[in-house]
Amino acid sequence: xxxxxRSVTWQALKELQKTTADDRISDYFAGxxxxxxxxxxxxxxxxxxxxxxxxxxEVLETLIELAEHSALVQxxxxxxxxxxxxxxxxxxxxxxxxxxxxEGPLKVDGKDVMPEIQRTREQIKQFSEAVRIGEWxxxxxxxxxxxxxxxxxxxxxxxxxxxRALLKYRHPELSFHFVSNVDGAHIQKVLSGLDPATxxxxxxxxxxxxxETLLNAHTARRWFLDNAGEDADVGAHFIAASTNxxxxxxxxxxxxxxxEFWAWVGGRYSMWSSIGLPIALSIGFEGFMELLEGAYxxxxxxxSAPFAENMPVLMALIGIWHINFQGAETQAIVPYxxxxxxxxxxxxQLDMESNGKSVDIFGHxxxxxxxxxxxxxxxxxxxxxxxxxxxxxxxxxxxxxxxSLKPEPGVEDHHFALLTNMLAQANAFMxxxxxxxxxxxxxxxxxxxxxxxxxxxxxxxxxxPRNLGALIALYEHKVFVQGVIWNINSFDQWGxxxxxxxxGEISEHIDARSQDxxxxxxxxxxLVRGHxxxxxxxxxxxxxxxxxxxxxRRKKRQA
Ligand code: F6P
Numbered sequence: 001x002x003x004x005x006r007s008v009t010w011q012a013l014k015e016l017q018k019t020t021a022d023d024r025i026s027d028y029f030a031g032x033x034x035x036x037x038x039x040x041x042x043x044x045x046x047x048x049x050x051x052x053x054x055x056x057x058e059v060l061e062t063l064i065e066l067a068e069h070s071a072l073v074q075x076x077x078x079x080x081x082x083x084x085x086x087x088x089x090x091x092x093x094x095x096x097x098x099x100x101x102x103e104g105p106l107k108v109d110g111k112d113v114m115p116e117i118q119r120t121r122e123q124i125k126q127f128s129e130a131v132r133i134g135e136w137x138x139x140x141x142x143x144x145x146x147x148x149x150x151x152x153x154x155x156x157x158x159x160x161x162x163x164r165a166l167l168k169y170r171h172p173e174l175s176f177h178f179v180s181n182v183d184g185a186h187i188q189k190v191l192s193g194l195d196p197a198t199x200x201x202x203x204x205x206x207x208x209x210x211x212e213t214l215l216n217a218h219t220a221r222r223w224f225l226d227n228a229g230e231d232a233d234v235g236a237h238f239i240a241a242s243t244n245x246x247x248x249x250x251x252x253x254x255x256x257x258x259x260e261f262w263a264w265v266g267g268r269y270s271m272w273s274s275i276g277l278p279i280a281l282s283i284g285f286e287g288f289m290e291l292l293e294g295a296y297x298x299x300x301x302x303x304s305a306p307f308a309e310n311m312p313v314l315m316a317l318i319g320i321w322h323i324n325f326q327g328a329e330t331q332a333i334v335p336y337x338x339x340x341x342x343x344x345x346x347x348x349q350l351d352m353e354s355n356g357k358s359v360d361i362f363g364h365x366x367x368x369x370x371x372x373x374x375x376x377x378x379x380x381x382x383x384x385x386x387x388x389x390x391x392x393x394x395x396x397x398x399x400x401x402x403x404s405l406k407p408e409p410g411v412e413d414h415h416f417a418l419l420t421n422m423l424a425q426a427n428a429f430m431x432x433x434x435x436x437x438x439x440x441x442x443x444x445x446x447x448x449x450x451x452x453x454x455x456x457x458x459x460x461x462x463x464x465p466r467n468l469g470a471l472i473a474l475y476e477h478k479v480f481v482q483g484v485i486w487n488i489n490s491f492d493q494w495g496x497x498x499x500x501x502x503x504g505e506i507s508e509h510i511d512a513r514s515q516d517x518x519x520x521x522x523x524x525x526x527l528v529r530g531h532x533x534x535x536x537x538x539x540x541x542x543x544x545x546x547x548x549x550x551x552x553r554r555k556k557r558q559a
Contacts, residue, residue: 004487005368009066016059017325024452025054025430043301043311044294045467046474047459052430053318054326054454063317066485067307075484080303082108082264086491087361093491095269095476096299099292099469108264120274123259124288128280131200132171139233144200148177148190149278150216151204155241156180157349158271159204159278161342162291165468168408169283176282182212187219196228196237203240204275206267208247211503217251241274266491268349269476287465294469302477312477315456319482322398322454323369332390333376336403336422339463343402344376347475354479354490361489370486380421390429391449399455401426402471406462422457429453
């Protein structure tokens with residue numbers, strides 16, 4: 001059996017970690033005037049500068065060897081061609097098919113899936129245009145003015161992030177709102193001030209069994225019926241994006257208003273599917289297609305570029321150097337672009353739900369680190385929140401800076417300040433501050449910054465649908481490459497099913513003194529019980545909630 005950590009290349013990288021441990025990144029520049037040109041590359045409207053990363057030429061060459069000795073070429077071909085690479089769920093992984101603009105069939109179980117993908121795209125086109133031009137009317141004949149997406153995880157984060165990022169392209173007479181948390185305060189805040197007669201709800205849920213989404217959907221429907229319409233009117237105000245048409249129709253959504261997608265699209269990879277409906281409604285179908293085209297162009301780059309010039313592969317390998325050899329536990333995402341303020345949250349699910357695994361594809365425990373903790377916030381705000389730790393703390397935190405070059409008209413001065421702040425920070429992280437620059441004298445200088453702290457800068461020419469699509473596909477493929485090298489399944493998420501199941505068990509015991517839980521949970525349940533009486537409506541948002549993840553009660557663990 002292949003042992004990654006015993007491979008020659010892995011051992012060579014371990015040796016290189018030792019021999020380069022005292023290198024300073026800034027010395028690499030001093031020793032090589034061509035470093036920037038060698039360690040930067042452009043793909044379409046994206047430019048990546050990774051020259052401030054702590055990698056010597058030899059380290060980079062050896063990392064590329066690691067990729068070449070991995071199953072990357074084969075697994076990449078398998079993914080794009082629809083082979084079953086999600087082995088624990090026995091599914092292909094074909095989010096790339098959703099943006100496939102090439103010719104030729106793509107077969108799943110012997111059936112070409114491109115016709116149904118194109119059919120759903122046409123359904124999205126027709127529907128989004130009907131709503132945007134006012135042809136789609138609410139029950140009292142008025143056009144839709146507010147769109148509320150009800151979903152969580154991949155059924156929220158992707159469309160939410162994209163709608164926010166592309167706000168300047170938004171239809172001027174439509175407002176967009178996203179409800180995800182089961183905390184009633186979330187839906188109450190969103191619904192307050194909306195007119196049910198001109199509000200369209202999109203129930204976005206791959207399985208149509210997620211407790212939070214169903215509870216929110218039922219509450220939205222009750223709000224609609226209490227404040228405006230009749231049962232017969234629900235069809236004009238509720239649509240669904242789901243793989244579970246039957247459950248959507250049982251909720252009261254008309255069959256023709258269920259925008260289907262498929263089991264071989266992972267939730268965190270689904271914004272290219274009908275889960276992306278809010279994006280098409282907001283920026284128009286043409287804009288949505290540009291988003292897909294940008295992702296498709298990145299797919300083609302990922303498929304064809306040699307590893308040494310392959311943006312997703314290089315980002316993945318630098319991440320592996322940080323995580324498996326430099327001891328990084330986290331990866332910071334710092335967009336210097338307020339329109340991208342939801343990007344860190346999106347990338348958090350994409351990366352951590354994909355590569356937060358501790359067994360390989362054969363179910364054997366791994367003996368190396370896998371997915372990092374992904375976190376972040378926009379700059380320049382981060383400079384006033386956590387940059388102190390990044391500059392002078394005891395932790396090693398690689399940073400991805402992301403920005404768009406083109407300023408918005410009227411605020412060019414702000415944009416110049418934004419970008420110069422970012423460049424200054426990336427430089428300061430690398431150079432640090434010399435002794436005495438901020439402090440004084442020969443005493444130990446608490447004021448100086450050690451520097452030698454790693455970052456990459458990723459520049460978009462402009463934040464357009466095309467470049468955003470390429471950016472998201474870039475990170476999808478970076479996560480995929482790391483998963484292949486770590487030999488894990490990046491496309492299942494059994495860890496979240498456990499939580500869903502226990503939540504169901506606990507909510508069923510809220511009024512029983514169950515001995516099935518630990519003393520802490522029992523006592524906390526008693527506190528919770530004392531503070532409210534469960535609402536009369538069914539727990540978990542209705543019978544369809546007994547979907548995936550609902551299992552018979554757990555037997556108490558033997559002491
Ligand atoms: O977080 C677990 C998860 O299954 C995600 O993978 C998914 O995006 C989210 O819950 C929502 O699931 P659904 O779209 O089925 O409601």
